[in-house]
Amino acid sequence: MSTVSSLWSRLEDQLLPVFADYRSRLAELPVRVKGDRTLLTRADIAVQELVVAAIRDFDGPGAVVIAEEDKRAEVRTDVAGCDGRVWVVDPIDGTAEFVRGESVEFCSVVCLLEDWKPSAAFVLAPELGSGRVPVSVSADVRTSQLLLNGREVSPSSRTEAGMRVSATRSRGEERPGFDVAAHRAGYELKTxxxxxxxxxxxxxxxxxxxxxxxxxxxxLFWRRKQKLWDGAAGLCMATAAGLRSCDERGEPLTWTRDFLSGATPTFAADVTGRPEAVAWFLEGRAAPRRS
Incomplete structure (x- = not known):
């Protein structure tokens, strides 16, 4: 069997022209607001169909896939009955950015779970690079390997701390206490x-x-109510990078058959980052510790 890297290469080759086509005609692209207030376009559906077809061509027609736009409303019996090999797909993460012609922070995401745990992941951001060129990242947990545009790179955990936190939140959710504590500790916040x-x-x-x-x-990355397809690939990259991931109590995140079989698997919270930053978060948002 081909290695999963061959699937990543195939997806990059196939997805880039599809993204370019849809981005060239955004003005005529209908946008629908889903029940969770996220956006849906024809591009999301087209990309998902392409990715799922590529996965099943690579892994066999019986490959088990959890995809954001699969419209599942009941227990995923295919997931419940499998051996823990599951593909998680977010066709376009950041659709609200995708439909804005000036924005570039959107991507297509695939994560492979083996034995119910993240094993490999691929993220393709078609226009994120300078000059709107693609940026791709893949991760392999078994080898702790991270590839950036096909070249192996060291994880951020081996570089100097930057004192920045991604603490994005849902509409209407406020965290003034955290914001104040983070600023006092010297962190810059993205909300x-x-x-x-x-x-x-x-x-x-x-x-x-x-x-x-x-x-x-x-x-540090902190998000409450994070859906599986928004988090699986990122958690896979974090594991490969040697970062710490947990919930707000410091407990490991749930990766079980029952959790993944839900219609919309959702982590109550995801706290991921440098061990010292996660420790600061868990210890009451006090001054961050330096190693």
Whole structure:
């Protein structure tokens, strides 16, 4: 069997012209608001169909896929009955950015789970690089390997701390206590949601040299009610990078058959980042500790 990297290469080749086509005619692209107040376009459906077809061509027609736009409303019996090998797909993470011609923070996301745990992931941001060129990142948990545009890179955990936090939130959700504590501790905050996956990517990998303006790395990513397809690939990259991921009590995140079989698997909260930044968060948002 081909390695999963061959699937990543195929997806990049197939997805880039599809994204370019839809982005060239945004004015004629209908946009629908879903029940959770996120956006849906024909591009989301087209990209999802392409990705799922590629996965099933690679892994067999019986490949088990959890995809954002699969419209599942009941227990996922295919997931419940499988051996823990599951593909998670978010066709366009950051659709609200995708439909704005001036924005570039959107991406297509695939994560492979094996034995119910993230094993490999691929993120393609078609226009994120300087000059609106693609940026791709893949992760392999078994080898702790991270590839940025096909070249192996060191994780952000091995670089100097930047004192930045991604603490994006749902509309209407306020966290004034956290905001004050973070600013007092010296952290800069990002609170507006663009692409959760790209924020998690920036927690695991430094991409600032590839973007204009430079998009700096985050020391900590915190999100409540994070859907699986928004988080699986980012959590896979974090694991490969040696970062810590947990819930708001410091407990490991749920990766079980029952959780993944839900119609919309959702983490109550995701706290991911440098161990010292996660420790600061868990210890009452006090001054961050330096190693």
């Amino acid at each position: 507006r949601t663009t692409s959760q996956t790209l924020d998690m990517l920036r927690t695991a990998v430094d991409i600032s040299a590839l973007t204009t303006p430079p998009l700096p790395s985050f020391d």
